[in-house]
Amino acid sequence: MTTPYQLYYWPGLQGRGEFVRLALEEAGVPYEDVARKKKGMPELQASLDFAHSEHPAFAPPVLRAGEMLIGQTANILLFLGARHGLAPRAEAGRLWTNQLQLTIADIVNEVHDTHHPLSTNLYYEDQKKAAKVRAKDFIAERIPKFLGYFEQVLANNPGRGAFAVGSRLSYVDLSLFQLMAGLRYAFPNAMARQEHAWPRLAALHDAVAARPDIAAYLRSKRRIPFNEDGIFRHYPELDK
Amino acid sequence: MTTPYQLYYWPGLQGRGEFVRLALEEAGVPYEDVARKKKGMPELQASLDFAHSEHPAFAPPVLRAGEMLIGQTANILLFLGARHGLAPRAEAGRLWTNQLQLTIADIVNEVHDTHHPLSTNLYYEDQKKAAKVRAKDFIAERIPKFLGYFEQVLANNPGRGAFAVGSRLSYVDLSLFQLMAGLRYAFPNAMARQEHAWPRLAALHDAVAARPDIAAYLRSKRRIPFNEDGIFRHYPELDK
Numbered sequence: 001m002t003t004p005y006q007l008y009y010w011p012g013l014q015g016r017g018e019f020v021r022l023a024l025e026e027a028g029v030p031y032e033d034v035a036r037k038k039k040g041m042p043e044l045q046a047s048l049d050f051a052h053s054e055h056p057a058f059a060p061p062v063l064r065a066g067e068m069l070i071g072q073t074a075n076i077l078l079f080l081g082a083r084h085g086l087a088p089r090a091e092a093g094r095l096w097t098n099q100l101q102l103t104i105a106d107i108v109n110e111v112h113d114t115h116h117p118l119s120t121n122l123y124y125e126d127q128k129k130a131a132k133v134r135a136k137d138f139i140a141e142r143i144p145k146f147l148g149y150f151e152q153v154l155a156n157n158p159g160r161g162a163f164a165v166g167s168r169l170s171y172v173d174l175s176l177f178q179l180m181a182g183l184r185y186a187f188p189n190a191m192a193r194q195e196h197a198w199p200r201l202a203a204l205h206d207a208v209a210a211r212p213d214i215a216a217y218l219r220s221k222r223r224i225p226f227n228e229d230g231i232f233r234h235y236p237e238l239d240k
Numbered sequence: 241m242t243t244p245y246q247l248y249y250w251p252g253l254q255g256r257g258e259f260v261r262l263a264l265e266e267a268g269v270p271y272e273d274v275a276r277k278k279k280g281m282p283e284l285q286a287s288l289d290f291a292h293s294e295h296p297a298f299a300p301p302v303l304r305a306g307e308m309l310i311g312q313t314a315n316i317l318l319f320l321g322a323r324h325g326l327a328p329r330a331e332a333g334r335l336w337t338n339q340l341q342l343t344i345a346d347i348v349n350e351v352h353d354t355h356h357p358l359s360t361n362l363y364y365e366d367q368k369k370a371a372k373v374r375a376k377d378f379i380a381e382r383i384p385k386f387l388g389y390f391e392q393v394l395a396n397n398p399g400r401g402a403f404a405v406g407s408r409l410s411y412v413d414l415s416l417f418q419l420m421a422g423l424r425y426a427f428p429n430a431m432a433r434q435e436h437a438w439p440r441l442a443a444l445h446d447a448v449a450a451r452p453d454i455a456a457y458l459r460s461k462r463r464i465p466f467n468e469d470g471i472f473r474h475y476p477e478l479d480k
Contacts, residue, residue, distance in 0.1 A: 079335055152290040
């Protein structure tokens, strides 16, 4: 039997691929993390060759599902959510779930820019001064605005179970877990100071971490530790 | 009869709302541009009150469709595409269209950051030095990478009509028109130097501009001119 899914993502970091990994792990579906196999990197590179695919992806992550090659994190989750019961079936719920995921993507982009405000083609060390300005603004203005928003979304949801959408787990809950874990790793001081304002997000983080499939994944070698090659990077000088 | 759609977006700029306006105009469906009405601003502000909506949006644009309140540009287009024949019906085509739109959203975010690399809470004038560094990198590295990608997508599409997806216009074509128009406005020198490399994108821009509903829209007062409050801003010092 062949594995139903192949995930193409950089091998040494969580990055945006992690949002997809968490959904695949919760769905309990086998997948191949292609670039982490022996000789997997050329396969990853080939998947990014614009000229040789009818549906090329601009950047990883890319998910192969049979004949389909699907790019863009939120788009992959839209697909997996429908296929594995990780999102509502009805149009309104499906769109709302996607809207929340795209807002998570927005803060994830801003996290990336705290350490790369000027160019992804320059080393962090060569844009550290600008990074300090951007990270200070991100901590003071953006973290409270985004997490305050998600906290309010949790408060407004009339469903049972303290999930983001309705009364069942969706891929947005998994992504909010990853967002909280990542922000705590990157900005431990800032989060320790401010976190009391978002008790529902903290509780959701713990509830997701305790789910049997997620807990097993987090203990496994499949979970790459946070590190300074990923999106959530801990540079103490950015977390004063 | 009430108008089927209300669009909530900042009144004096194209911004991300313009991608939604183009889809509504091409669909030929009446809509209210709420904040441009007399006394429309309080309505826009109310639509952004996190606490008083079950499905609050983090930021405009927001589209109201009957009982539904839909946020995030790509998500609104996903909804309109399905409802007005501006995207394929089948899952694979729908996902591919969404994937392209999310990649357009990525470059649009990067365009914004050329003039606001450090903080959206600081004036451009207070981050001009960083903006020059970021804009130089954007022009040299990112415009060619993104537009080269979209040019290849057009070249790879086996469909007739020179569209991005299949053989029919989709909302991605409308958004690529807006992207080309915006980049030419913001970076006329950089685009004049490089544009010969992307003939299919230039032809698509012209084909979209010539569509009857779009041409009528572009001539109307409903089309706000590009200006320095929007995402695509022309600052000569960023386009050397």
